[in-house]
Amino acid sequence: MKFSTIAIHEAQEPDPVTGAVITPIYQTTTFAQHAPADMIAGYDYSRSGNPTRTVLEKVLAGLESGAHGFAFASGMGALTTLTMALLKAGDHVIVGDDVYGGTFRLFDKVLGRFGISASYVDMTDPANFRAAITPQTKMTVLETPTNPMLKIADLAALIKIAKEHNIITAVDNTFATPYLQKPLDLGADIALHSTTKYINGHSDVVGGALILKDDTYAAAIRFHQNALGATPDPLASWLTLRGLKTLAVRMEQHVRTAQALAEFLEGHEKVQEVFYPGLKSHPQHELAKRQMRGPGGMISLRLKGDAATTNKFLKNLRYFTLAESLGGIESLVEIPAVMTHASLTPENREKLGITDTLVRLSVGIEDLEDLREDLDGALKAAF
Numbered sequence: 001m002k003f004s005t006i007a008i009h010e011a012q013e014p015d016p017v018t019g020a021v022i023t024p025i026y027q028t029t030t031f032a033q034h035a036p037a038d039m040i041a042g043y044d045y046s047r048s049g050n051p052t053r054t055v056l057e058k059v060l061a062g063l064e065s066g067a068h069g070f071a072f073a074s075g076m077g078a079l080t081t082l083t084m085a086l087l088k089a090g091d092h093v094i095v096g097d098d099v100y101g102g103t104f105r106l107f108d109k110v111l112g113r114f115g116i117s118a119s120y121v122d123m124t125d126p127a128n129f130r131a132a133i134t135p136q137t138k139m140t141v142l143e144t145p146t147n148p149m150l151k152i153a154d155l156a157a158l159i160k161i162a163k164e165h166n167i168i169t170a171v172d173n174t175f176a177t178p179y180l181q182k183p184l185d186l187g188a189d190i191a192l193h194s195t196t197k198y199i200n201g202h203s204d205v206v207g208g209a210l211i212l213k214d215d216t217y218a219a220a221i222r223f224h225q226n227a228l229g230a231t232p233d234p235l236a237s238w239l240t241l242r243g244l245k246t247l248a249v250r251m252e253q254h255v256r257t258a259q260a261l262a263e264f265l266e267g268h269e270k271v272q273e274v275f276y277p278g279l280k281s282h283p284q285h286e287l288a289k290r291q292m293r294g295p296g297g298m299i300s301l302r303l304k305g306d307a308a309t310t311n312k313f314l315k316n317l318r319y320f321t322l323a324e325s326l327g328g329i330e331s332l333v334e335i336p337a338v339m340t341h342a343s344l345t346p347e348n349r350e351k352l353g354i355t356d357t358l359v360r361l362s363v364g365i366e367d368l369e370d371l372r373e374d375l376d377g378a379l380k381a382a383f
Contacts, residue, residue: 003063003179004248011058025238026051046234048226053237057209059244060199063178064191066211068218070225071237075174075194076102077230078208079141082190085224086168086217089115092136094167096123096153098146098352101341103172107141109343123153124284130161139168141192142183145175145288148300148336148360149353150275152284155291159187168217174198174327179251180293184213197327198297200243201250205236250329250365254297257371258363262299264372270379272357275300298326299361300336305383307356310335313382314359319366319374326362331371334360 001009014021028050031043043049053071061069072078083106087093095107097120107118121128123142140162144153155171162169170190171183177198183191193199195207208230212218225231232240255278262276274281277288278295288295303310314322320333324340334340337354344354363371 001062006062007059007245007247010062011055023052023055023238023241025234027234047229047231050234050237052234052241053232056232056237056241059241060193060195060209061211063244063247064173064184064211065178065182066184066191067214068212068221070210070212070221071195071232071240072208072210072225073230073232073236074206075192075196075208076106077228078192078194078210079103079106079172081221081224081228081230082170082192082210083111083116083139084228085220087111087116087138090136091116091138092134093118094129094132094137094140095120096141096143096146096151097121097348098149098151099141099143100147100172100174101336101343103141103143104341104348105343122151123158124151126154126157126161129158133161133165133167137165137167139170141170141172142188143172143175144181144291145277145296145298147175147298148275148341148358150175150277150282150296150298150300152277152282152288152291154287155183155186155188163187175296175298176292177247177251179248180255180296181291184211186291187213189213189216195240195244196325198251198254199247199327200240201247201328202239202243203325203328203330205239205243207232207236207240251294251297253365254363255294257365257368258297258299258361259295260368261361261363261371261375265299265301265375268376268379270304270383271301272304273302275302297363299363301359301361302353302355303357303359303379303382305357309382310357310359313378316378316381317374318377319364319370320361320378326360328362329365331364331366332362334362336360 057069169188171188191211193209266274320331
C-alpha cells in the first residue's frame with residue numbers, strides 16, 4: 001500500500017460484527033475476561049491497551065515504515081517515556097541547539113536532576129555532532145526542520161556517525177510528518193511525533209507517538225508506556241485516527257501555500273529575513289530538496305523594526321490567529337521568544353536568533369490570496 005492508502009486502510013477492515021466502516025471508539029476502561037488473566041481479545045485495562053488505540057498505533061507504524069507504533073497523551077509524554085525507557089543516570093544525550101522549547105525544558109530542567117546530562121549542538125554541521133560525543137553518550141535527539149529557525153540537519157550523515165558509536169537515534173519528525181520525510185528509511189532507530197500537530201491536523205486533540213524501526217527497543221517502550229501511563233484515551237485515539245486519513249492532501253496544500261507566502265514575504269520591504277527550506281536563500285535548501293518530499297508548512301520571518309512593530313503586526317492580522325501550537329487547518333502566528341521558547345534562557349535565545357522581531361507562521365489550508373492579503377495588510381499597518 002502507498003501512503004494515503006495506508007492512512008485509510010491499514011488495520012481498518014470493516015467491523016466483523018456490525019459492518020461499521022470506521023473504527024469504533026471503544027470508550028471503556030476495562031474488559032471482561034474468560035478467567036483470571038485469560039483475556040478475551042488481549043485487553044484488560046485501557047491504559048495498557050485499547051482496540052481504538054491499537055489501530056492508531058498500527059497506522060502510525062505503517063506511515064513511518066516502522067515495525068511498531070506507540071501512542072501517547074502528548075508529544076512530551078512520548079519523549080519522556082522514551083528517555084525513561086532507554087536512559088539511566090550517568091548517560092549523556094546530544095540534542096540539537098534549536099529544538100522545541102519543551103524538549104529543551106525536559107532535558108535541561110528535569111532529566112538533569114536524575115543524572116542524565118545533555119549537550120546542545122548545531123546539527124547542521126555533522127562535525128559538531130561528532131565532537132560532542134563522549135563515552136557516556138547513549139542517545140541523540142534530532143529535530144529537522146528545527147523549531148523555530150527551520151534549520152535542516154543531514155539525517156543520513158548524522159545517523160552514520162551515531163551508528164559508528166552505538167548511539168540511539170531519535171528524530172522528531174513533527175514538522176515534516178512522515179509524508180514529507182522518512183527518518184526510519186534513512187536509518188534512524190525511532191521517529192517521534194507530537195500528533196497534536198499535522199498528524200491530527202484539526203487542533204482538537206493533544207497526542208504524541210513513537211515509531212520504532214525494528215524490534216530492538218519495543219519491549220522496553222511497551223513496558224514503560226504502560227508503567228508511566230502517559231497514554232491517550234479512546235476518543236483522543238479516534239480523533240487522531242480520523243485526522244490522519246487526510247494527512248497527504250493537507251500537507252500538499254500546506255506546502256503549496258507556504259512556498260508562495262515565503263516567496264512573497266522574502267520580497268516584502270518590511271521583512272528583514274525569511275526562514276523557509278523551500279527558498280533558494282535557505283542555507284540547506286539543496287539538502288532539504290534531497291531529504292524531504294517538500295519543505296513543509298512552517299515559515300519563520302524577522303521583521304524590520306522592534307518589539308512594538310511586531311505587536312502592531314500581530315494585532316492587525318485577521319486570518320492568522322495568535323496562538324500556540326501549529327499544524328492545523330487554520331493559520332496560526334506566534335512569537336517564539338515569549339511563547340513556545342520562553343523556557344530558553346535569554347542568552348540562548350539571543351544566540352539562536354530568537355528575538356522579539358522573530359515571528360513563526362503555521363500556514364493553514366485557507367485560500368492563498370486571503371492569507372497573502374492578510375500578511376501584506378498587517379505588515380503595512382505595523383509600519
